[in-house]
Amino acid sequence: MSIIAVFNQKGGVGKTTTAVNLAAALSRIGRTTYGIDLDPQAQLTSIANVSVKSGADTILGLFQQNRPLKGLVLDSPSNIKVIPSHTEVSKVDALYGKGFNVVNKLNNALQAERFGGKDTPVVIDCSPLVGVLSLNAIFACTGLIVPISADHLSTKGAIQIEKTLGALEQVLKRRVPRRYLITRFDGRRRMAWDVLKLVEEHFGADVCKTRIAENVSLAESPALNKTVYEHAPDSRGAHDYDDLLKELLADGFIE
Amino acid sequence: MSIIAVFNQKGGVGKTTTAVNLAAALSRIGRTTYGIDLDPQAQLTSIANVSVKSGADTILGLFQQNRPLKGLVLDSPSNIKVIPSHTEVSKVDALYGKGFNVVNKLNNALQAERFGGKDTPVVIDCSPLVGVLSLNAIFACTGLIVPISADHLSTKGAIQIEKTLGALEQVLKRRVPRRYLITRFDGRRRMAWDVLKLVEEHFGADVCKTRIAENVSLAESPALNKTVYEHAPDSRGAHDYDDLLKELLADGFIE
Numbered sequence: 001m002s003i004i005a006v007f008n009q010k011g012g013v014g015k016t017t018t019a020v021n022l023a024a025a026l027s028r029i030g031r032t033t034y035g036i037d038l039d040p041q042a043q044l045t046s047i048a049n050v051s052v053k054s055g056a057d058t059i060l061g062l063f064q065q066n067r068p069l070k071g072l073v074l075d076s077p078s079n080i081k082v083i084p085s086h087t088e089v090s091k092v093d094a095l096y097g098k099g100f101n102v103v104n105k106l107n108n109a110l111q112a113e114r115f116g117g118k119d120t121p122v123v124i125d126c127s128p129l130v131g132v133l134s135l136n137a138i139f140a141c142t143g144l145i146v147p148i149s150a151d152h153l154s155t156k157g158a159i160q161i162e163k164t165l166g167a168l169e170q171v172l173k174r175r176v177p178r179r180y181l182i183t184r185f186d187g188r189r190r191m192a193w194d195v196l197k198l199v200e201e202h203f204g205a206d207v208c209k210t211r212i213a214e215n216v217s218l219a220e221s222p223a224l225n226k227t228v229y230e231h232a233p234d235s236r237g238a239h240d241y242d243d244l245l246k247e248l249l250a251d252g253f254i255e
Numbered sequence: 256m257s258i259i260a261v262f263n264q265k266g267g268v269g270k271t272t273t274a275v276n277l278a279a280a281l282s283r284i285g286r287t288t289y290g291i292d293l294d295p296q297a298q299l300t301s302i303a304n305v306s307v308k309s310g311a312d313t314i315l316g317l318f319q320q321n322r323p324l325k326g327l328v329l330d331s332p333s334n335i336k337v338i339p340s341h342t343e344v345s346k347v348d349a350l351y352g353k354g355f356n357v358v359n360k361l362n363n364a365l366q367a368e369r370f371g372g373k374d375t376p377v378v379i380d381c382s383p384l385v386g387v388l389s390l391n392a393i394f395a396c397t398g399l400i401v402p403i404s405a406d407h408l409s410t411k412g413a414i415q416i417e418k419t420l421g422a423l424e425q426v427l428k429r430r431v432p433r434r435y436l437i438t439r440f441d442g443r444r445r446m447a448w449d450v451l452k453l454v455e456e457h458f459g460a461d462v463c464k465t466r467i468a469e470n471v472s473l474a475e476s477p478a479l480n481k482t483v484y485e486h487a488p489d490s491r492g493a494h495d496y497d498d499l500l501k502e503l504l505a506d507g508f509i510e
């Protein structure tokens with residue numbers, strides 16, 4: 001099973017960049033890959049060059065009308081199959097509390113509709129809010145990736161996540177497999193190496209050996225509504241996400 | 256009156272970096288400057304090297320117990336007077352709806368306690384969530400700064416803000432003075448200049464002439480719980496926030 005949630009309550013650390021490019025990397029090795037956009041800012045949706053006119057055609061449709069996930073899937077030119085978002089998705093966090101049934105809604109739907117098998121992996125992009133949607137992603141996932149950009153404010157956010165996860169695991173009654181991924185790593189800055197050291201000391205074996213370098217191709221591709229593989233397949237950013245996928249497959253984090 | 260809210264619903268664009276260093280720049284020209292931290296991640300609080308043990312000593316105290324703001328103020332080694340945050344501050348968005356009285360709570364308290372005069376300016380740091388807390392900041396402010404980091408995903412977020420502000424102004428029945436501030440500007444990247452052009456075309460005269468350069472001193476200073484003025488007062492980042500303050504004073508955005 002491979003349902004990968006990408007979450008960090010710190011903003012701008014590379015959640016969306018990681019979710020969309022990891023999904024694209026999976027598609028490139030022949031998997032039918034699903035990207036679920038749980039951020040009302042719908043940035044994974046826009047990078048994948050798809051859009052919807054209302055919340056009914058997003059995860060909100062699952063919550064409000066029990067719409068099947070399969071009916072929400074759009075094909076994207078990036079080869080990712082996208083369950084898109086829309087600004088109305090913010091209603092999920094506004095209207096629903098964090099009760100057991102609510103936070104398991106996505107989990108139940110993914111299982112009932114048989115998503116997330118080895119040939120149909122799922123990658124879920126979250127907003128930085130620890131709300132109903134992000135909890136749904138964490139409760140539904142087989143593994144959680146926590147991107148940490150190579151700066152100090154982002155590291156403080158990651159340490160906070162550990163506490164949040166600890167509390168959630170009391171409820172889940174199981175450990176959530178996780179990987180901390182250093183992103184935006186600029187090897188010319190001493191700060192980047194300081195952060196790497198801190199993160200490795202703190203999170204040990206859960207830190208990905210692959211680091212995503214600061215690479216402008218990763219920041220440019222959204223302007224063209226493309227993944228890095230469509231925009232700059234030979235760039236450092238593309239290679240780094242390929243390496244990340246290899247690492248996650250090799251140690252079974254992704255099946 | 257000078258009550259400056261710093262908001263952008265995109266994560267990681269430099270809200271906290273701008274709020275804390277602008278507040279520090281104001282302190283350095285002799286103003287008694289108040290920094291209000293409305294982000295449950297309490298990053299302005301930690302950069303200012305203060306902390307509190309519970310939500311009662313934060314803005315949550317105002318909402319739950321009508322605590323006077325003056326009783327919440329802590330002195331910081333950075334010379335900013337801080338109304339700190341704490342993870343419990345997330346209860347404000349969880350417990351309160353967005354009714355008229357709730358979103359005006361901070362506004363009323365600032366006015367009743369005479370904050371925000373020319374000699375007692377206030378800078379408010381927001382989380383990226385458009386919730387009760389951020390609405391309180393927008394309803395209370397005399398001016399709104401929207402940092403936009405010089406990349407494309409951040410620009411998409413800023414355009415979304417314009418719509419959000421438009422909707423809020425219907426309720427406020429007045430225009431919120433605003434400035435768009437380009438941050439993390441790396442002049443060696445063509446993308447930075449592309450973003451600058453897009454932002455200027457879109458927001459015209461509301462774009463600050465000052466841009467904050469990508470400068471590692473701004474990213475390092477939080478690790479030492481310092482503003483850039485305490486850590487690297489001769490750095491490019493320190494000079495840029497000085498220039499920003501000069502510009503905002505010259506055109507009356509800050510009194």
Ligand SMILES: Nc1ncnc2c1ncn2[C@@H]1O[C@H](COP(=O)(O)OP(=O)(O)OP(=O)(O)O)[C@@H](O)[C@H]1O
Nearest residue numbers: 011012013014015016017184214215219266406408
């Ligand atoms: N490795 C990288 N190199 C260069 N730029 C990057 C890299 N990773 C991300 N970026 C850029 O940094 C900005 C923030 O990244 P991104 O939007 O993916 O973060 P996020 O965690 O999803 O943010 P949010 O919390 O707002 O959802 C974007 O402009 C993105 O293009």
Ligand SMILES: Nc1ncnc2c1ncn2[C@@H]1O[C@H](COP(=O)(O)OP(=O)(O)OP(=O)(O)O)[C@@H](O)[C@H]1O
Nearest residue numbers: 011151153266267268269270271272439469470474
């Ligand atoms: N001009 C700059 N040069 C270099 N680094 C910067 C600059 N501005 C901000 N940063 C760094 O970028 C990261 C994001 O900035 P910051 O935390 O201020 O953004 P934010 O909008 O407050 O994020 P959030 O949405 O999580 O509250 C931080 O590590 C910060 O130190």
Ligand SMILES: [Mg+2]
Nearest residue numbers: 015016039043
């Ligand atoms: Mg994102």
Ligand SMILES: [Mg+2]
Nearest residue numbers: 270271294298
């Ligand atoms: Mg912040």
